[in-house]
Amino acid sequence: MSSYEAIYAVVRQIPVGQVATYGQIAQLANLGGQARLVGYALYRVTPDLAVPWHRVINAKGEISESPFRYGNDQLQRHLLEQEGVQFSAAGKVSLATYRWQPPSDFPADA
């Protein structure tokens, strides 16, 4: 059993065409902002969990590469582009445009 369940649950709430930052996920998952745990959780996520990990990026709107993941930054970018997310020339996402805005009554814990 892992405490990552909350993290996965939150990530699964991210709608198509939108993205969320690690810090945002951490907050929604009641981690208080411990983005590291989110990154670690996504690090050990597997396709079996059916978690849209590709919609989670860092606070800079960039995709963090992970050579150990089954999908590299190229795949993540590709998946996002398929969902309608546009990347800047620097390979960054406009958080101001695609950042997921969770409802005020988001069931982070309940």
Next chain:
DNA sequence: GCCATGACGGAGC
């Protein structure tokens, strides 16, 4: 049970 590491974030220089 302790030590080291990790898809980050924010402040400081």
Next chain:
DNA sequence: TGCTCCGCCATGG
């Protein structure tokens, strides 16, 4: 504007 350092918590050896 860009880089570096510290902090936070959980997992793995």
